[in-house]
Amino acid sequence: MKRGSFQAMKRLNKSLILNKILNDGPISRAEIAKDIKLTPPTVGTIVKELIEQQIVKESAQGESKGGRKPTLLVVDHEAFYVIGIDAGPRDVTIVLTNLQADMIDTAKTDVPVGISKEAYLQLLIEETDGLINRNASYMDQLIGIGVAMHGVVDAERGVGLYAPNLNxxxxxxxxxxxxxxxxxxxxxxxxxxLALAETWFGEGKGINNLLAVNIGSGVGAGVVIDDELYRGKAHIAGEIGHMTIDLHGDVCTCGNRGCLQTIVSGEAIQKRAEQAIKAGADTLLTHQSPTAYDLYQAAEQGDAFSQHLLTETAEAIGVGLTNVIHTINPDRVLLNGGVMKASKYLLPEIQRTVASRALTAQAKDTPILVSKLGDNASALGAVALILVELFKRNGEIDV
Amino acid sequence: MKRGSFQAMKRLNKSLILNKILNDGPISRAEIAKDIKLTPPTVGTIVKELIEQQIVKESAQGESKGGRKPTLLVVDHEAFYVIGIDAGPRDVTIVLTNLQADMIDTAKTDVPVGISKEAYLQLLIEETDGLINRNASYMDQLIGIGVAMHGVVDAERGVGLYAPNLNxxxxxxxxxxxxxxxxxxxxxxxxxxLALAETWFGEGKGINNLLAVNIGSGVGAGVVIDDELYRGKAHIAGEIGHMTIDLHGDVCTCGNRGCLQTIVSGEAIQKRAEQAIKAGADTLLTHQSPTAYDLYQAAEQGDAFSQHLLTETAEAIGVGLTNVIHTINPDRVLLNGGVMKASKYLLPEIQRTVASRALTAQAKDTPILVSKLGDNASALGAVALILVELFKRNGEIDV
DNA sequence: TAAAATAATTCACTATCTAAATTATCATTT
DNA sequence: AAATGATAATTTAGATAGTGAATTATTTTA
Incomplete structure (x- = not known):
């Protein structure tokens, strides 16, 4: 229950101005004032503070619109640096970036099978230390470390509650x-x-209510509501991989039948293909257990079996997405993960399925896009965790 | 993008104080100050304004804690009156209540089959006029009319976009x-x-993230996130009746197969029972097409067929709820609607199903309760729509 | 070169909060 | 019954941070 106070009022205005510069910069003080409906003096004094904190700097002069040239303001993306860790069950990726996620350096290492809790944490520390030592010159401007962690996470306490694939x-x-x-x-x-990465650097910029779905070895989603990550009471909001869509379907690792994952996850796709091939399906595929990408390649060669399997997968994804659209009705849906390497075949079918199943015209039109962030997306999301802190705290992060 | 200003600061504090009095009243100025962390003078001046606006009044003196007795403040529930309309496809219920939803008067009328848009609106006006005329003495304190409308509604514009059962x-x-x-x-x-009614007058009081499910002739839900109704871009958030849970199930009115509705809605239950009875099921039931309540009564008599049918229904509801819990992870789930008249048999099975299927211990423990609001729940929700306006606008509603 | 326009800053003013002091009222102790 | 110590509410003075108008600094255009 946050009361109104002078401090709070100023914090809010400072936040608005900082984020205006971040999103719409280079921008002049005058334009900020006009857009946020604050008076020029208010903007001026707050900008002065932001410049003192080094997070904002004056850049070039802008074009005159018939009077004095505006002094344009930008976020100083080189003022601070951030480390982002993608702590996966198979490997750990660490990136060092500036404030606009430009990669300074990166490290990647495999995770030994059956690793203990202590060893896993030790691994994170050692790899991060390595990256830090290689980039000592940036270190007095390093402001934080974000960690994107596989499994159920209590973000408030910063605890990995349950990481199934690490056990x-x-x-x-x-x-x-x-x-x-x-x-x-x-x-x-x-x-x-990942969802956060999309809102900061990807196709989710400016989207208030976003669903970012990751379809890889498992299926999970990040839910953004009113520009903020929505976690839910038990930290499991977005666990759509175990959504039941087929009451009498295959048994899932979770014990239930017909979870979305049992049809569309990377492993499920491989398993389904494997079974069909063993049963003597007519296909060009040479792999016994082809991935979605293998299927895509074969489909490109005209392999009807692969095309059919991908269509089947896409339809199941579409059914799952329609269920979510009917529940939280996001402004946009983004798809990510290894399975989406077959997006050329999957996406149109997914879109078609949603358009056919959703209830209203607007729901049918829900934009569904494939992410453009690439391999380091999770690590970039980890970076974004720190950026949220920095820009929400108006640049007053402890260095 | 709301900037910080003195006005906004004061509005916020006024809102905090008013809602504190609403929720925790009778309460003294001193205690408000302590709880909200505002100083006594600030509370004093704002309370003075609220008293001038008549929405707050001083009630009795409280117990002394060793000094001057506190003057207790309460919301004056008789200061204003509200009309709530439950505009359903079969009938229209209208209530007149004070600010704590005490019923002053009520009216109910049937809706002719195949009614036109104009006639339906005319019906709403005439019935409301009737209620108003019968209660003329309250009318200069009447502040608003809330309408809970069947179908997809654009709340911002106040338009019923699509009312399927009225066509x-x-x-x-x-x-x-x-x-x-x-x-x-x-x-x-x-x-x-309905969800709003629960947060104001029912089992949803103080629950920040709530799912209120209505299982009647159709299935729909209201989603409350961060204490506010969540609607979604296309106004269809919460349309969980058409969630696919059985890919190869029965065909729904929407054209898809295996929607939750095709198993658990009132009509679906009747249809399923009817088919089984025609096929010669062994049952005590005398109806050809029994409702959930009929099944409940028969189940009470020990009818195994009815018990089984209710269990089946409950399991499907549980599957659907688990899907939603995995997606938005609400703090609490409330169940409402005609089908829940069989809640004695349904609820335990629903809870058991969710506990068995949900992923984590916390999710399994998601409280699932049956609403206690009774028949006028939707009309009370309509009343709450106006109360939201009143209490969010700090009592500054235009009379 | 003067005039008009835009950008940024300065100055005076105002709304609203806070802190401290004051007043009002009550229970308890002497 | 009067004095004492609490607690509640109000009054007073002071601090914060916004606003509006005026001022200064540039720049384009007539």
Whole structure:
């Protein structure tokens, strides 16, 4: 219950101005004032503070519109640096970026099978230390470490509650990392980090209510509502992989039947193809257990079996998305993950399925796009976790 | 993009104080100050304004805690009156209540089959006029009319976009009613109004993220996120009746197969029972087409057929709820509607199903309750639509 | 070169909060 | 019954941060 106070009022205005510069910069003080409906003096004094904090700087002069040239303001993207860690079950990717996610350096390492909780945390620390040592010159401007973590995560406490593919529980990521690095550390579930990456750097920019779905070895989604990640009481909002869409379908790892994952996850696709091939399906495929990408390639060669399997997959994805659209009705849906490497075949069928099944014209028209962020998307989401802190706290992050 | 200003700051504090009195009253100025962390003078001046606006009044003196007795403040529930309309496809219910939803008077009328848009609106006006004329003494304190409307509703414009069971589209409810009554009019979808009724008067009080499901002739839900109704871009958030849970199930009115509705709606239950009875099921039931309540009564007599049918229904509801819990992870789920008249048999099975299917311990524990609001719940939700306006606008509604 | 326009800053003013002091009222102790 | 110590509410003075109008700094255009 946040009361109104002078501090709060100023914080809000400062936040509005900073984010205006971030999103619409280069921009003049005068234009900021006009857009946010604050008076020029108010904008002036707040901008002065932001410049003192080094997060904003004056750039070139703008074009005159018949009077004095405006002094344009931009966020100084080189003022601070951020580390983002994609802490997956198979490998760990670490990136060092500036404030607009330009990659300075990156490191990637495999995770040994059956690793213990302590060893996993040690691995994160060592790899991060390595990256830090290689880039010592940036380190006094390093403001935080974001972690995108596989599994169910309590973002508030920074704890990995359950990481199924590592078979680990209650991993105190935040405590351990802050203890070692003495920096701001934010931890989040990888699907949600991905959604955040989209809103900061991808196709989710400016979308207030977003569903970002990751279809890989599992299926998960990040839900953005009113420009903020929505987590839910038990931190499981967006766990759509275990949505039941076929009451009498195959048994899932979770014990239920007909989860979305049992049809559309990377593993499910491989398994379904494998079974069909064993049963003697007529196909050009040479792999015994082809991935979605293999299917895509074969489909390109005209393989009807692969085309059919991808269509089937797309329809199931479409059914799942329609269910979510009817529940939270997002402004846009973004698709990501390894399976979407077959997006050329999947996307049109997904769109067609949603258009055919959704209830109203507007719902049928829900834009469904494939992410353009590429491989480091989760790590970039981890970076974005820190950017949220920085820009929400008006640049007043502890360095 | 709301900037910080003195006005906004004061509005916020006024809102906090008013809602504190509403929720925790009778309460003294001193305690308000302590709870909201505002200083006594600030609270004092704002309370003075609220008293001038008549929405708050001083009630009795409280108990002394060793000093001067506190003057307790309460919302004056008799200061204003509200009309709530439940505009359904079969009948229209209208209530007149004070600010705590105490019923002053009520009216109910049937809707002729195949009614036109104009006639339906005329019916709403005439019935409301009748209620108003019967209660003329309250009318100078009447502040608004809320409408809970069957179908897809654009709450912002106050238009019924599509009312399937009336087979009407684009019903300009708000414009027509404001034109005739010159009062604040708010229109909302009935399932969402129901959710709002729960947060104001029912089991949803104080629950930040709520799912209120109505299982009647159709299935719909109201989604509350961060204490506010969530509508979604196309106004269809919460349309969970057409969630696909059985890819190869029965065909729904929407054209898809295996919608939740095809198993659990009132009509679906009757249809399923009817078919089984025709096929010679062994049952005590005398009806050819029994309702959920008939099944409940028979089940109470030990009818195994009815018990089984209810269990089947409950499991499907549980599957649907689990899907929603995995998507938006609400703090609480409330169940309402005609089918829940069999809640004695349904609820335990629903809870068991969710507990068995949900992913994590916390999710399994999601509280699922049956509404206690009774028959006028939707009309009370309509009343709540106006209360939201009143209490969000700090009592500054135009009378 | 003067006039008009736009950008940024300065100055005076105002709304609203806070802190401290004051007044009002009550229970308890002497 | 009067004094004492609490608690509640109000009054007073002061601080914060916004607004409007005026001023200064540029720049384009007539």
């Amino acid at each position: 680990l529980r209650d991993i105190p990521v935040k405590d351990v990392l802050t203890g070692h690095f003495d920096l701001v550390v934010q931890v989040e579930n990888d699907a949600r980090a | 009407l589209r684009d019903i300009p409810v708000k414009d027509v009613l404001t034109g005739h009554f010159d009062l604040v009019v708010q229109v909302e979808n009935d399932a969402r109004a």
